[in-house]
Amino acid sequence: MTKQAKYKVLAGQFIGAIEAGEYQNGQSLPSLRQLSALNQVSMTTAMACYRHLESLGFITADPKRGFFVSLEYNPAGDIKHAQFTAKVSPLPATPPSRLRSGLATAQLDPALIDTQTLRASLARTMRSNQLLFNYGDPLGEISLRQALSNHMKTQGFTLNAQDLIITQGCLDAVKTALELTTKEGDVVAVPSPCYSGLLDILSVMGRYVMEIPSNLDGIDLVQLERAMAGQQIAACLLSANFQNPTGHCLSIQQKQALADMARRYQTPVIEDDVYRELSHDSMPPLPVKHFDKDGWILWCSSISKTLAPGFRLGWCAPGRFYDRYSDLVRVRSLGCNRPLQLALADYIGRGHYTRYLKKLNRTLALQCNQYIQTLTSLLGASIQLNRPKGGLVLWLELPDVDTRQLQAQLKNEHIYILCGDAFSTTDLYQSYVRLNFGQCLSAEVESQLIRFAQVIEHPLCQKPGEKYAKTGTKPA
Incomplete structure (x- = not known):
C-alpha cells in the first residue's frame, strides 16, 4: 500500500473534524506555526496541508488574520462579462502592431525591481567558476530548476525539479507547447477576452480560435x-490566475473541473500562469497544474512580470x-543563457525572491x-472597473466611449493605452480599456x-447617440 503524504493525512484529520461539526463555518484554524508545532511537522508540510484544504473548498486564507473554515462558495468578483455562443474565428494573417509603452504595457516600474540584490547574485555567479561560460544543460540548469521547485513548495504547489524545462520567457514556453499540441489550421480555445500577446502568437502560427465567454467564477465550462x-x-x-486583461481568477472548483476535463477528453490545456505570484492580498493561488493527475496540463510561467523581464527566463x-x-528545446535553442540562470538560482535559493515578492x-x-x-475621482459614474486581487492591470468599461478613437487621440500626445479590441476577435469590447498600474503613480x-x-x-x-446618457437629454 502506498504511504499517504503527511500533509494529506493532516488535512484528512481537519476534514473529519469539520464534517463532524467540531469546526464551525468562519471559525479560525491554528496558525501555520502552531500547526507545525502541534503536529511536529515542517512549515512546508503545514502550508501544504492548508493549501490542500483550500483547494478542496474547506477553508479560505485571509493574509492579515490567518485561515478560516469556509463551507460556502463566494464568487471572485462582480465583473460584468459578455455572454455569447462560442464559435470558431480566424485571426489576421499579420498581427497588428501593439503599443509597448507606458499605461499600455503590463510591466513593473523599474523602481520596484530588486536591482541591487539581483546585481549581487550576478556578481557572485560571475566570480564562481569558469565553467559557466561553457554550454549548459539545454533543459535548464538543475540548480535553477531545484530552486524553483523549492520555492513553489513553500506555496503549497509541489512540482519536482525534473518536471521543469527552462525557456526564454513565458511566451516562448507557450509557443513551444502550442507547436507540440496543435498544427496549422487547428482550433484553440481561449477565454474571452484574451491577452493580446497570446492572440498574436496564434495568429502567426496559423491557428484559429474559439473564444469561450468568461463568467463570475472563471470561464463557461459548459x-x-x-x-x-x-x-x-x-x-x-x-x-487561470489574475488573467490579463480582466484580472480575475478561476475558482478552485473550476480549476479542478478543468483538469478533470482535460484528462477525460485528452485535450491539452496550456496554462499561461505568469501573474500567479503577483497576489496582492494573500498567498499565490494554486494553478490548474496543481490538480493535474495525468499530465494533460502544460504549465508555463516566468519572472518577466514579477522580477526581471530583461532576463528572458521562463x-x-x-x-x-x-x-x-x-527534444524540441534541445534542437532549437541548445538552452538559455547559463550565467543568468545561475544568478537567478542564487537569488531564489538565498530567499531573496520570497522576501522581494x-x-x-x-x-x-x-x-x-x-x-x-x-480614476474614479476623475471619471465618477462614467467608468466601471474591476478591482483585481493580483496582477498588474485594470480592465475599465467606458460605456459611452469609442476607445479606438480615444487610443488614437492619446497616442498623438504620446500617452499610450490599449483598447478592448486588442483582446478579442469579436466586437464585444469596444468600450473597454486596459491600463497598467505597475508604474508608480508619479506626477507624470x-x-x-x-x-x-x-x-x-x-x-x-x-x-x-450615446452622449445623452451623461446629460440625461436624449437627442432629437
Whole structure:
C-alpha cells in the first residue's frame, strides 16, 4: 500500500473534524506555526496541508488574520462579462502592431525591481567558476530548476525539479507547447477576452480560435466541455490566475473541473500562469497544474512580470509531453543563457525572491488602490472597473466611449493605452480599456491619467447617440 503524504493525512484529520461539526463555518484554524508545532511537522508540510484544504473548498486564507473554515462558495468578483455562443474565428494573417509603452504595457516600474540584490547574485555567479561560460544543460540548469521547485513548495504547489524545462520567457514556453499540441489550421480555445500577446502568437502560427465567454467564477465550462467532447478544439490556452486583461481568477472548483476535463477528453490545456505570484492580498493561488493527475496540463510561467523581464527566463512543466517538449528545446535553442540562470538560482535559493515578492505585492496592492481612486475621482459614474486581487492591470468599461478613437487621440500626445479590441476577435469590447498600474503613480503618470479623463470627453471619442446618457437629454 502506498504511504499517504503527511500533509494529506493532516488535512484528512481537519476534514473529519469539520464534517463532524467540531469546526464551525468562519471559525479560525491554528496558525501555520502552531500547526507545525502541534503536529511536529515542517512549515512546508503545514502550508501544504492548508493549501490542500483550500483547494478542496474547506477553508479560505485571509493574509492579515490567518485561515478560516469556509463551507460556502463566494464568487471572485462582480465583473460584468459578455455572454455569447462560442464559435470558431480566424485571426489576421499579420498581427497588428501593439503599443509597448507606458499605461499600455503590463510591466513593473523599474523602481520596484530588486536591482541591487539581483546585481549581487550576478556578481557572485560571475566570480564562481569558469565553467559557466561553457554550454549548459539545454533543459535548464538543475540548480535553477531545484530552486524553483523549492520555492513553489513553500506555496503549497509541489512540482519536482525534473518536471521543469527552462525557456526564454513565458511566451516562448507557450509557443513551444502550442507547436507540440496543435498544427496549422487547428482550433484553440481561449477565454474571452484574451491577452493580446497570446492572440498574436496564434495568429502567426496559423491557428484559429474559439473564444469561450468568461463568467463570475472563471470561464463557461459548459461551452468549453462541449467543444472538448465534440473534438472541435485541439487544445485550450488560458490563464487561470489574475488573467490579463480582466484580472480575475478561476475558482478552485473550476480549476479542478478543468483538469478533470482535460484528462477525460485528452485535450491539452496550456496554462499561461505568469501573474500567479503577483497576489496582492494573500498567498499565490494554486494553478490548474496543481490538480493535474495525468499530465494533460502544460504549465508555463516566468519572472518577466514579477522580477526581471530583461532576463528572458521562463519555464514549462509539460507533463506527459515532457519528452517531445525537451527534444524540441534541445534542437532549437541548445538552452538559455547559463550565467543568468545561475544568478537567478542564487537569488531564489538565498530567499531573496520570497522576501522581494512579499514587499512587491504590498506595493502593488497600494498602487492598484491609488489608480482606482484617481480614476474614479476623475471619471465618477462614467467608468466601471474591476478591482483585481493580483496582477498588474485594470480592465475599465467606458460605456459611452469609442476607445479606438480615444487610443488614437492619446497616442498623438504620446500617452499610450490599449483598447478592448486588442483582446478579442469579436466586437464585444469596444468600450473597454486596459491600463497598467505597475508604474508608480508619479506626477507624470498622474498627469497622463488626468489627460486620459479629459480626452474621453472629446466629441470624437463619444459614440454617436450615446452622449445623452451623461446629460440625461436624449437627442432629437
